[in-house]
Amino acid sequence: MSIPDLSGVTTVLLDADGTLFPSExxxxxxxxxxxxxxxxxxxxxxxxxxxxxxxxxxxxxxxxxxxxxxxxxxxxxxxxxxxxxxxxxxxxxxxxxxxxLTPRPDVVAALTALGRRYRLAVVSSSALTRLAACFTASGLDALLPPECRFSAEDSLPRPTSKPDPAVYRFALSRLGLAPSQALALEDSVTGAASAVAAGITTAGLVQFVPPDERAERTGRLRRAGAAWVCSRWQDVACDLLGTPARVGP
CATH class of the missing domain: 1.10.150 (DNA polymerase; domain 1)
Structure with missing residues (x-):
């Protein structure tokens, strides 16, 4: 699949579990x-x-x-x-x-590079307390602070979960974005379905999916509406920035 026109995108909405860290x-x-x-x-x-x-x-x-x-x-x-x-x-x-969980240099490098061009936010089904523990253990607190995290469990008036698009719609509203101004990054089919239902262009990421399941997950993500699927965080940075994120000093 070819990458769609992302010229209007100002913000990348990141799933957490299985996307930012191998927590599943x-x-x-x-x-x-x-x-x-x-x-x-x-x-x-x-x-x-x-x-x-x-x-x-x-x-x-x-x-x-x-x-x-x-x-x-x-x-x-x-x-x-x-x-x-x-x-x-x-x-x-x-x-x-x-x-x-421990810090992943490749994830930190990619997010650091992306953060220079895009606003970054987190849209997850998980509770905020769980996200806080994961972000601290993964070394992502500075890159994705609490004020840019949205939880389907804690942020909504009524707790729900993906694939319900409510948490994505809530994040768009709070960030003052039209769906066309955002790109979602998801590892799961339910997450991709949630973002797509909210009208957001969605990319898949299968880096933390078990190797023997990646081909099947890639196909399912595409059928759920993902515009394209990346194998690694380095590929995400390359697709969005035109250059791979550099790991290390």
Missing amino acids: EPAFVASAVVTEEFARRFGLRGDFSAEHLRRTTTGKNFRTTAQDLAARQGVPLTPAELEDWVEREKSAVTAHLGQV
């Missing part, structure tokens, strides 16, 4: 423990392993996953019960990601 696999390791406890508490049946959850729910937050699991099996879930389990999962995953 470790997040699901921690989340699966809570999900399995949740399933036992409500008598839910199914595969709640970390790998199955990663393959079937990437791009969604735990709130949506828990609601979907309960609804599919006809199990009633009160708002108070849901909030309790959302907080449990958030705490477990945040603590784990804060311990295992």
Whole structure:
């Protein structure tokens, strides 16, 4: 696919998990423990392993996953019960990601280069506390400070999750942007669908997707509406700036 005309783009809207840092696999390791406890508490049946959850729910937050699991099996879930389990999962995953993530020089270099030309913001399904832990551990606080982070879990009047486009529309409104002034970067199909539904030109990135899944993910991202798909952060910088980001001093 050819890169579309981006001359009107002033802002790059970045997904977080699986896009800015390789957090999907470790997040699901921690989340699966809570999900399995949740399933036992409500008598839910199914595969709640970390790998199955990663393959079937990437791009969604735990709130949506828990609601979907309960609804599919006809199990009633009160708002108070849901909030309790959302907080449990958030705490477990945040603590784990804060311990295992480390700075990625290639990501830092690309974002630094992009930030010289574009305004950068984060649009994620994850909670702000989880994002804060990930950004600190990944060395991205200075490049993407709290005021430019938008969470489908915490920023909206009613928590939701991608593929609902609400969080992208909210970010556009807060940043004073028309959809044509933004470019979204997403690793997941649900995330790409969310941005595309908000009318935003979207690029895919599969750097942190497991190697044996990249070809399939690339195809699915394109079918979800991604204008093109990049293999590495260096490619993102090259496509948007015309030159690869330089890693190191």
